[in-house]
Amino acid sequence: MDVLVQARDTMLLLLSMPFGPGWSALLLKFVPFVLFLELPVYLLILLGALRHALRRDFAPVREPHHFPRVSCLVTCYNEGEAVRRTITSVAEQRYPGFIEIIPLVDGAIQNSATYAAARSMEPVVRRMANRSLRVVPKWQRGGAVSSLNLGLQLATGEVVLALDGDTSFDNDMVRHMARHFQDPAVIGVAGNLRVRNARVNLLTRLQALEYLLAINVSRIGMGEFGVVHVISGALGGFRRSFLEKMGGYDSGTAQDGDITLRMKHYFGRHPHLRLVFEPRAIGHTDAPETWRTFFRQRQRWDGDLYYLYIRKHSRSFLPRLQGWKNVFLQVWTGLYFQMVMPYIIIIYSTAVFALYPPGMVLGTWAMVYLLYVAINGLLFAVHLALFSERPHADWRLAWLLPLQPLFMFAQRVNNALATLKQMTCKAHLDSSMAPWWVLRKSRF
Amino acid sequence: MELIYFPEPGDRYPDDIRMDGVTYHVYSDYAALPETVSPASVFVLSLADRDSVFRLLHALRQDPRTGLQPVFTTESFGFPVDQLSDGRIDSPMEAYTRARAIVDRLGQLDDSVFVPGASDQLRILGYLYSRPDLHLAPQRLWSSEGFYSYPVLEAMLGTPQLVAARLLALCERKLLGRSQLNDRVRHCPACDGAHLNFVDLCPNCRHLDIVQQPFLHCFTCGAVAPEERFVDQDGLRCPNCRARLRHIGTDYDRPLENFACNSCGHTFVEPEVQARCMHCSTLTPPDRLTPRTVCTYELTDLGVQAARSGTMEDVFALLDTVNSVSPSYFLNLVNWLLALARRHQEERFTIIGLRLQNMVALRDRLGPQPVLDMMDALAARLRALVRSTDLSTRTGQQMFWLLLPKTGRPQHRIVLDRILALRDLLPEGEGIDFETVVFTAPEDMQPDETGKLLLARLEGELT
Numbered sequence: 077m078d079v080l081v082q083a084r085d086t087m088l089l090l091l092s093m094p095f096g097p098g099w100s101a102l103l104l105k106f107v108p109f110v111l112f113l114e115l116p117v118y119l120l121i122l123l124g125a126l127r128h129a130l131r132r133d134f135a136p137v138r139e140p141h142h143f144p145r146v147s148c149l150v151t152c153y154n155e156g157e158a159v160r161r162t163i164t165s166v167a168e169q170r171y172p173g174f175i176e177i178i179p180l181v182d183g184a185i186q187n188s189a190t191y192a193a194a195r196s197m198e199p200v201v202r203r204m205a206n207r208s209l210r211v212v213p214k215w216q217r218g219g220a221v222s223s224l225n226l227g228l229q230l231a232t233g234e235v236v237l238a239l240d241g242d243t244s245f246d247n248d249m250v251r252h253m254a255r256h257f258q259d260p261a262v263i264g265v266a267g268n269l270r271v272r273n274a275r276v277n278l279l280t281r282l283q284a285l286e287y288l289l290a291i292n293v294s295r296i297g298m299g300e301f302g303v304v305h306v307i308s309g310a311l312g313g314f315r316r317s318f319l320e321k322m323g324g325y326d327s328g329t330a331q332d333g334d335i336t337l338r339m340k341h342y343f344g345r346h347p348h349l350r351l352v353f354e355p356r357a358i359g360h361t362d363a364p365e366t367w368r369t370f371f372r373q374r375q376r377w378d379g380d381l382y383y384l385y386i387r388k389h390s391r392s393f394l395p396r397l398q399g400w401k402n403v404f405l406q407v408w409t410g411l412y413f414q415m416v417m418p419y420i421i422i423i424y425s426t427a428v429f430a431l432y433p434p435g436m437v438l439g440t441w442a443m444v445y446l447l448y449v450a451i452n453g454l455l456f457a458v459h460l461a462l463f464s465e466r467p468h469a470d471w472r473l474a475w476l477l478p479l480q481p482l483f484m485f486a487q488r489v490n491n492a493l494a495t496l497k498q499m500t501c502k503a504h505l506d507s508s509m510a511p512w513w514v515l516r517k518s519r520f
Numbered sequence: 521m522e523l524i525y526f527p528e529p530g531d532r533y534p535d536d537i538r539m540d541g542v543t544y545h546v547y548s549d550y551a552a553l554p555e556t557v558s559p560a561s562v563f564v565l566s567l568a569d570r571d572s573v574f575r576l577l578h579a580l581r582q583d584p585r586t587g588l589q590p591v592f593t594t595e596s597f598g599f600p601v602d603q604l605s606d607g608r609i610d611s612p613m614e615a616y617t618r619a620r621a622i623v624d625r626l627g628q629l630d631d632s633v634f635v636p637g638a639s640d641q642l643r644i645l646g647y648l649y650s651r652p653d654l655h656l657a658p659q660r661l662w663s664s665e666g667f668y669s670y671p672v673l674e675a676m677l678g679t680p681q682l683v684a685a686r687l688l689a690l691c692e693r694k695l696l697g698r699s700q701l702n703d704r705v706r707h708c709p710a711c712d713g714a715h716l717n718f719v720d721l722c723p724n725c726r727h728l729d730i731v732q733q734p735f736l737h738c739f740t741c742g743a744v745a746p747e748e749r750f751v752d753q754d755g756l757r758c759p760n761c762r763a764r765l766r767h768i769g770t771d772y773d774r775p776l777e778n779f780a781c782n783s784c785g786h787t788f789v790e791p792e793v794q795a796r797c798m799h800c801s802t803l804t805p806p807d808r809l810t811p812r813t814v815c816t817y818e819l820t821d822l823g824v825q826a827a828r829s830g831t832m833e834d835v836f837a838l839l840d841t842v843n844s845v846s847p848s849y850f851l852n853l854v855n856w857l858l859a860l861a862r863r864h865q866e867e868r869f870t871i872i873g874l875r876l877q878n879m880v881a882l883r884d885r886l887g888p889q890p891v892l893d894m895m896d897a898l899a900a901r902l903r904a905l906v907r908s909t910d911l912s913t914r915t916g917q918q919m920f921w922l923l924l925p926k927t928g929r930p931q932h933r934i935v936l937d938r939i940l941a942l943r944d945l946l947p948e949g950e951g952i953d954f955e956t957v958v959f960t961a962p963e964d965m966q967p968d969e970t971g972k973l974l975l976a977r978l979e980g981e982l983t
Contacts, residue, residue, distance in 0.1 A: 161769055168768040170755055203777070246766040248755050360767065465766065 082435020083442060114417075117409060118451055121297030122458065128300045128355075129462040140255050143173030147233030147316070148250075150179040151223045151309075152241035156189045163197045165244040167207050171251050177201065177209045178227050179241065183217030190241070219514045220309065221331045225324045231316060238332070240310035243361040244272070252357040253313040263318040264339055264351045266304050267311030268292055272360035274473070279370060282483045283363040285456075285473045289480070292355060292463060293455045299353030303405050306333045307351065311359035327514070328388065330380035337389050341397045355463055371490050378491040379498035381414050387498075418492035421485075448481035521623055522561045523612065524553075526576060528568060542616065550579040553586070559626050559634050562619040563591040564612060565605070570597045577604040581675035584638040588626055588646050590619040603659060603671040606651075625650040628828055640677050640686050645695060645827035647672065648819045656817040658702055665799070666714045667705055668814045681712075687817065692847050694916060695823035700816040706795070706809040713799035718806070720791035722781035726803065729782040730791055737775045738763060744775055829883070843911050850913035853923060854971030861961040868928025870960045872936060873978045876918040877953040894952050898942065905938045919979060929960050957981050 148166050152159050159179060166177050184191040194211040201209035212230065214223060224238055235257050237250070249267065256262045269291060274284035298305070307314075309332035322338060325331050342349055364370040385392070385406075393411075395403045428437050456477060464470045522543045529548065547553055563580060567573050573593055580586045581604055592609040596602060606622070609615045626646070632638060633646045648654060658668035666680060673683040690696040705714045722730050734747040741761035750756045756765040756772065765771040780787045794803045819827070845853075854871065861867040883891045902922075906912065911923045924935060936958055943954070957978045969977070 165768055244767065244769070247768060248766070358766070360770075465764070 079435040079438060082433060083438035086436050086439025086443070114413075117413075118455075120301070121294050122454070124297030124300030125293055125458055125462065128296050138258070140251075140258060142258065143171065144234035144254055144257060145174045145176065145232065146171070146235045146237060146250055146254055147176040147178060147227075147231035148237045148239055149224055149227030149231065150177065150239045150241050151220050151227075152179050152181045152187070152190050152194065153183065154187050154190060155193075155241040157193050159190050159193050159241045160197055161244050162239070162241055163194060163201070163209065165247070166239070166250070167197070167201050167204055167209070168247055169245070169250040170247045171254070172206070173254065174206045174208075174233070175250060176231065176233055177207065178212060178230055179209075180212045180214060180223040180227050182214050182219065182223050184213030184215050186217070217511050219511060221325045221327055222514070224331065228316070228319060228324050234316060236314045236316045236319060238309060238312045238314070239359070240361065243269070243310045243359045245311070245360070246358040249311070249357045249359065252354050256352050256354060257313070257315055259350070261348045261350045262352055263315050263342075263349050264304070264307050264336070265313040265357070266295070266299070266307040266336075266351065266353045267313065267357040267359055268295075268353075268355045269308060269310055270358055270360050271363040273362050273365065274469075276365050278476075279367060280363050280365055281473060281476055282479065283370070285476050285480060286483070287363075288459050288464075288470060288473070289452060289455045293459045295353045296355050296463065298405075298409070301405075302350060303402065303409075304336065304351040304353050305410065307336045307339075308332055310361050311357065313357075328383075329376075330384055333380060333384050334388070337384060337392055340402055341389075341392060343399045343402055344395065344397045347399060356465070358465070374487060374490055375494035375497065378414065378494040381410070382495050382498040385411060385415070414491065415495050418488040418495070421488055422492055445481050448484070449478055452477055452480050521616070521619070522558050523616065524557075524561050524563050525612075526563070526565045526567060528566060550576055550583075557585045557589075557634075559589065559629070559631070560623050561586070561589045562615055562623065563589060564594070564609070564615050565591065566594045568595060570601060573597060574601045574604070577601065578675045581672060582678065584636055584643060585634055587643060587676050588629075588633065588650055590615075590622045592618070600659065600661070600669070600671040604675050622650045625652070630829065640682070641690055641695070642827065643676055644673060644686060644690065645819065645823050647676070648696075648817075649824060649827035652819075655699055656696075657700075658814045658816065665712070666707065666812075666814075668703065689846070690823070691817070693822075693914070694820055695826050696817045697820045697823075698815040699818040701813055702816055703814040704811055705814055706806075706811050708795070708797035708800060708802055709804060709808060709810050710802040711797060711800040712810070713797050715798035716795040716809070717798055718793060718795050720793050721803075722779075722784060722786055723788055723790075723792040724786035725781060725784040726792070726794070727781055727783035730779050731782060733778045733780045733787070735775050735778050736765070736772050738765060738772050740771070746778075843906055843908070845911050845913050847913045847915045850911060850921065850923065851971045851975070853911065854974065857923075857925065858961065858965065858969070858971060858974070861965060865962065868926065868961055870924040870927045870932040870935070870958065871974075871978065872922040872924070872932075872939065873957040873959075873975075873982065874920045874922070874939065875955050875979075875982050876920070877955060879918060879952070882952065898952055901942050902939075905935065915975065915979075921975065929963060932958065932960050955982050 150159070150162055150166070155162070163177060163179060166175065169175060179194045181187055181191045181194060191211065191213050198209050198211065201207050210230070212226065214226065227238075228236065235254050237253060239245070253265050253267060256265045269287060271280055271284035271287050273280050275281070295304070312332060312335075314335075318339075319335075322335075326334055326338065328334065336351070339349075339351060364373050392398055393403055393407065398406070428440075456474065460467055460470060522545065525544065525546045526549070527546060563586070565573055565576055567576070573595075574597070577591060577593075580589075580591055590606045591604070592607060592615045593602075593605050594609065596608045602608070607618070609618065629646045629649065630642075633642050648656060656670060656673070659671055660667060661669050664680065666684075669680060670683055670687075673686075674680055677683050677686060687696065691698065706716060707714050708716060719728060720730065721728060735744055736747050736750050736756070737744045738750075738758040738761065740763040741758060743758055743760035745759055749759045750765065750772075754764075757763070758765060758772075763771070768774075776789060778787055778789065779791050793806060795806055795809055796803050857867070857869045861869065879891065882894070902912075906922065907924075909925060913921050913923075915921065922935075924932065927935070936956065939956060943951070959974065959978055966974075
């Protein structure tokens, strides 16, 4: 009981006398780097998001006069019947230009059901105007990189979309993606992802909310300042001529982060080039439905980040490659947020528990928790008011906002473990993105 | 060898074509040609006007007196004029050397090929025989009724229909062989034209004016309406509940791919495809069109023999005067009768096969004319004993078939005995020798045997 009373007192102290004596001292003790380095980022995101909305609604609209030929490389593995849905949603795009759909079935021998499902769409697509479907079986499994590079060889479109076989798309996705390539400086466009199976259970709902806040609003905000961390492998668009100039995809896992980073490496020498985030190009993807698969997925993502930034592309922190702005933001939001901060949070949490009375700790924590709820609430409100194209569906996730900070904390712990695992055991060599006999030959 | 020269009107007879051993004639046009023209003539057309050359070539090829002889032009005129000539020459000397081989082979042909009223089939064989390197290839011509034509043959015989009939007959008699299959063309069953336009039509009223009308189904309110009513400036919006439709399968789907007829208002899923003949405007479903193959032909050994002997073909052709039908028609009738006999026990018919044994030997020993007389006699007697309801055909040169419907055992003996009696009427030792084979239905019928197999079996029994 004492602990709870103390916690309440601490909270009251923090709430009742903001900026009073002892207030800042107390806050500094508990949340030094964590909150204060994070808050400016949120501010930046909010400002960027507002700017984006203003520009979107008030800037003169440039009607596209040219609809480039688009090649959609759909990397398939064991999606089975679900691949039909993906192909249908691409073929049914409301886009007057030509769309070439190239599903690449990796390991088509063991994934014969996926291959057959993709082939079964051929007569359907053949009847459509300006659409073509060419299903490519890769009999021997070779991984996502080999699929994409093969697809790149076969693609004839000016714009190449790299899509995931278990992701389906809104019917204006291609229109919104292709639009950006009118600007010759744009070499890549990142699409927006939503969780397709949000209504399955609490975990998928939490992930859906996370996608809205972290992926949607955050990326809109950062994208407004010309920063795109990763063009997702589930929905990304590229100028084919540039991809070919780069020599296509590089071997190893995390091909989407890798290609984004390598594109950014041209920014130092060619400062006019741009990557864009397009919130209105929407793909719907399946999120993991069990905690086990969820943590494994996130461990892979976070581990891949370490693998990319530290192991493979440590030189990308040289400003002459990426330019100062990108290096600064990469250190801040990539290196620090993703790799260092989880440790700081864990170390601080254990330290304060050891050094301070538990009631005080709990009270401060509650305060911090409320702050996070408030930040998330604000982002959510911005999303609903300015960006959501499905406000009714999104509104139904609002009740999860109080759970979101806890969910994030669990992820940070997981993230720390992943980075540790990657540092010690080269976990990227054990990835589902490619078979081991391919990854083994990677130089990193 | 005789060189016949058609110069440009007003041009002089060129001096440099005088050569030893060659006779020269100069004519102003085709009508000026004499009554008889030597088979060893060579024609040189030194005219510049394409139409005059074409008319002249056509007239020369059509006339049996001049149809097979080599004809050269001094200029090239392109398709189809060049196809009628034997090529372009630069000098009369060249005409002379190039004509040599053709004239030599023409000399081996029987004179009857060059007289007015000569057999079409022999003329075709003779033309091919005199030009051994020539394959009779179809020429693609969009303006021709069947898309393909054989220009020389059409000039010789007159109409494409006649050419097709003669080529078919020559192939059935194995005098010509198909060396290459060039194409398969579908023809209108009504007028045999190949100019077809495939159109999709309303299955109800057969009207052309149909439009595709894709329908959408809004999941939110269940509305189903043509797609155009869903389209607004930003994408798709349900006209009924104003819901925005973003994702196929989640917000909406296509209940059917529909067509509507603007003429009768009928809506349907699959339009009907029909072929409209551009000659007679008959509409035909694609599966009812007549497929026909277009081939390149070459002379067979049998054809070479027939071309050289000239009369050989005529000898057997005498048999074709005995209620004769084409082998394929004969086979169809046999098939039909076999099917009838399988179904109705009382149905009966007889086939008598008759193979002439010693014709080649006889011709070699006695010469063509006595053989012709003997065949004439045989044909006359056969004609006398077949009834108007009996039919005959020939497969191969010496194989003659007689089909006697409604004649079973034992009545067939009467006809057979009369045929066998023919042998006695002909001069002993010197006469035509033949073998016979007899089939009567239903007694000799074998299960599942078709007419073709049956005739092959009977022919096999003869050897």
